[in-house]
Amino acid sequence: MARESNRAMRPFWLHQVVEYVIGAVFISSSIQSEAPAIPAVLGVGVMLNAACTHGPAGAFSFLHRRVHRIIDVVIVVAVVSAAVQPVVSVGDNARLLMLMLAVVLAFVWWNTDFATKDERKARRMATKSTRRRPSRPTSEEVGQKAGRLVGDGVNFARRAKKNMSSDE
Template structure:
């Protein structure tokens, strides 16, 4: 029967309560006129709680799932022990055994028997996540270095492109300056030739 939703008790509390129940039975057996059955059943309850895997276990031999069904067996044995004919049990002892069985059933019905242990797969995932966290700073540093290298390459490419543009502009300006120099040379040459001709004409006019 599944546990009631929203009323589940942690397994350690389930174990502690079973220890207390077993101690109560053993304590009652000491004062009872017929102590054998309550003492044996009290020891059985304590042993059943001690062998289950959990925070309060003394000998973790069985899983919580197995312990869940061992509890059912113990409850049936408590009721059977109260009315068995082999050993004498006084009326107080019978009432106590049946009451303990009812209390155990109520606790069993509202306890969480889910295993909390981490599986091997989960352990590997946790280990892998831890390694990724450790490797993350190194990858970030490599990313920063790669970014610097890329940035340097981009800046170098921009500088080379700027130099090419400047060289192209210089190449376009050179023919224009050469053409202007040639024109200026022609003008100067024409002026010199004109001055020479004018000087020769003056000389001829003076001779006449």
Template sequence: MTDRAQRPFWIHQFIEYVVGFALIAFGFQDTHPVVPAVVGVVVVINAAVVHGPFGAFRLISRRIHRWVDVIVMAFLVFAAVQPWVEMSSLGRLALIGIVVPLAFSWWYTDWGTRAERKQRRAAQGSQRSEDIGTTAGRKAAEYYKAGKKMIDRDD
């Protein structure tokens, strides 16, 4: 387990849908719509086929999807720099720019299922959370006793 913050997989999947539909919408607005629209469809299909909360078809596991995401991001960069299909410069910039939120989302995603995350947290945090609870209880008792002593002295 890493020290970086881990977000649930549903956030990652939701971001993929938003980015994919944004690319499709951008393609319809662009003068050369083919590449942004096709890439947007690829991103949406990638989000739809994974076994996750927002998965429409649930064909591939999260572990496989993790590495398919890297391929999709590389495909976005390749589609932006390819010379064969005509594209506007704004379209190229959008494709490269859209890799940033996808990569950020990819990096900070917890790829485990809910059961795996729950098991991992239980194994990691049970002793720590127990220690925190014990310490808090002892401190509360000390403050109560100190307050009671102060009240008794005043009488």
């Protein structure tokens, strides 16, 4: 089971949608590139990786998310190496775009929760059973305290108004 972290974890469907967009950007950038095969192949690879993985936005769904996670790292390394390789002339704009998209892919990969629905449910249950008291209050506790504070303030004002009217 994955250990809990303080990072903001994004859902996997969002990860897949971002990969489709990045693949489309790669493919569309190949139109203006000196060597169009490199960005086009990278774009098709990114889109196939997103499409073949089990997930809400997956089209074919035969790869597990753990495999997808590893392939993502391979794709980021392939994009960076394609951008810095000196053998095939790609063009400065295409190289810069490839490096920027590699950074975006790495960022999305880092902030994605690759767990399935059942794994997330089990993780939540394990966290609930082992958690004594969180170091910070949860949003639900903050809302309850705020509601009580407002209710107490309203009741105090009503009592004060009633006492003021009964004194006169």
